[in-house]
Amino acid sequence: MAVALILVLVVLGSILFHILSPWWWTPIASNWGYIDDTLIITFWITGAVFSAVILFMAYCVFRFRHKEGAKAAYQPESKRLEWWLTVVTAVGVAAMLAPGLYVWSQFVTVPDDATEVEVVGQQWQWNFRLPGEDGKLGKSDNRLVTFENPLGIDPEDPAGQDDIVIEAADLHLPIDKPVKMLLRSIDVLHDFYVPEFRAKMDMVPGMVTYFWFTPTKTGTFEALCAELCGSGHAYMRGIVMVDSEEDYQAWLEGQSTFAELTDARQVGAAEGAGP
């Protein structure tokens, strides 16, 4: 009796916690509402299955617990019942998988008009690079990373000269424009994770990974590292600000290109080397 009751309470408690507790995902600020929808479908289906199985079990424990003189039924199997359950399960699984794969196909198809934005992770800070007026990011290589060239941009590549370099500062993005985040690391694995955008992806040294999204709300969002990257992992935070088009242009004006930074550093180095 007590056992059956506690099993029922486990189900009720779980449902009540789910509905009443204040802990829920943060409001979305990107185009990936479909991901939230798929998650909700999954919650409904799995919640129903969990409740059904555990309540059935509780009923069995209540109804068929040992009584003096009772004897269990003898029934090795029932093909019909087993096939029936298999089919129902397969349908339930398909009902979660189909929307999941549909949304995934959107997730992996980057729209043609997406602007490229590069994120470069290192222990333990975020750097960013935007294509300059030519709309193209210059080549890069970890072998070229130096103190003066922290992102390893190829100085021989003319496309890289006008790239805008943002070292350990905030990234700004214009609202409602799709962006393709190109992800790079110069040391270990990192993962660029902004909870409001829903999307995330590891950054792997030696390759360029990506994901895309469209910011749909202006505001300040926190970027976290979501792949263990050493003892500073939890403190690797950055800021992404989503601006209106005007604010974005105003911010862009104030940024420096790779060429400007290189010149400034050379001048600075020359002055420092004076008598």
Add this chain to the structure above:
Amino acid sequence: MVDATPRMERDIPPAEVPELELYHPKSWWTTYVFSQDAKVIAIQYSGTAVAIGLVALVLSWLMRLQLGFPGTFSFITPEAYYQFITMHGMIMVIYLLTALFLGGFGNYLIPLMVGARDMVFPYVNMLSFWIYLLAVLVLAASFFAPGGPTGAGWTLYPPQAILGGTPGGQSWGIILMLVSLILFIIGFTMGGLNYAVTVIQGRTRGMTLMRMPLTVWGIFTATVMALLAFPALFVACVMMLFDRVLGTSFFMPALVEMGEQLSYGGGSPILFQHLFWFFGHPEVYIVALPAFGIVSDLISTHARKNIFGYRMMVWAIVIIGALSFIVWAHHMYVSGMHPWFGFFFATTTLIIAVPTAIKVYNWVLTLWRGDIHLTVPMLFALAFIVTFVNGGLTGLFLGNVVVDVPLSDTMFVVAHFHMVMGVAPIMVIFGAIYHWYPKITGRMLEDWMGKFHFWVTFVGAYAIFFPMHYVGLVGVPRRYPEMGEAAFMTAPVDNLNAFISVAALVVGFAQMVFLFNLVWSLRFGKEAGPNPWRATSLEWQTPTTPPPHGNWGDERPVVYRWAYDYSVPGAPEDFIPQNDPWPDKPATRAA
């Protein structure tokens, strides 16, 4: 109705070869220390696994103290925290769960349940344990090594695992971890070959494959999987050891550490992840399948009813085992591998849900119209179903590639895998210990202590891991010693974390009651007799309890039926042992 219990004489071939004489121990040392008896080796494996598991339990308390009360314990630095989580994870998954299920239960139960006198290669079996012990000692040594144990996370992802920004990366920690894993795999392979060959070759007359208890099916399938999966981890460990010690670049691309160009170049960090998870995903089922098998037998015995759909249960175990080799990259949806892999791995992963669900249905259908005795083993079996269903269903979130994207690397993942491969299998381990302790020692475990242990552990563990999913849903990443302030959280998780930590400490201390019970009952427990649960499988039919070396006295048993003849209509009792020829005459025994 299908006749699932063949009783034909033709299933029992006559003995064609005389039995070989076993090697018999001659001294105290060869009886209890360098023993070749699978049952002694099982106790040695289990004792070692539980001892190192207690270290991992204490580490989990330290982690929970930090997460529940960040900043209170100044000795828990981020470095120390990462060392705790790494050692906790690796010990629990490999050195406790794998070793206990296969080395412990496998060694004890396989020979007894299939009617063998011992494992087929007793000497190799003994070596297996001693190499396992060496692996545990090497692992434990890293706590005392300069720089301490590795803090790379239990997944040991390079490049950080062997670089200076990670604790133990440039000192002894990672080297000892890799060496220990290599030793473990060597030791396991020796044991694993034994378990597999004994099941294939060592069964007694009449013990056809489709008459074996599901416990044996689970352990056997898990062993075959482990023999196929561990080599991937083995080569990954050797290659990373070379990267770390010899300067090769299997997993190391060109990179810059703290402003300094390193001499590595051309390797692939993702290659390591593929090797790791090609082992790592089957590993989940290497732990789960023995639990599936054992819990089937616990439910059947204590509900006095045959397991429902035995043949489907066997096939589900085999199919899950096979499928688990083509789902590994669902751990890598956001690793940067080609995103199109997501379609394939999400599909295979969700397909695995079907045979798994069938197993769950058949467990609860076994309860239907049963005669349910709510003994401690049965209570733990019920708790297994609750936690396994819960943890299995959250797997449908993480396996469905696009739903995984927001949840991966958050506390949701931590909650999921603890529920499904931590709590659920450990419920089975406890149930199994309460169930077989009488056979191992001849005495029952004390019932009220068992019930206390059960309620605190089950309710407590659920209270730890169910709310933890929501910490992840809020967006808290895993492997953060503290979250700090973050504007995106809909509600602060501090109180919830403190609650979880208190629950974890309570559950942890309840395990001391269990350990006390193990020792106390050895001396003061009720006499059990040979078959206290009135069970059908062969281990309960030994002529002596506890069974001595050789198990069966003069003659090995002959098997006439499957292991699930409970409450058979017309039978004199509500169980018929596998070696009972009822309703035929026992004359066949002389054949």
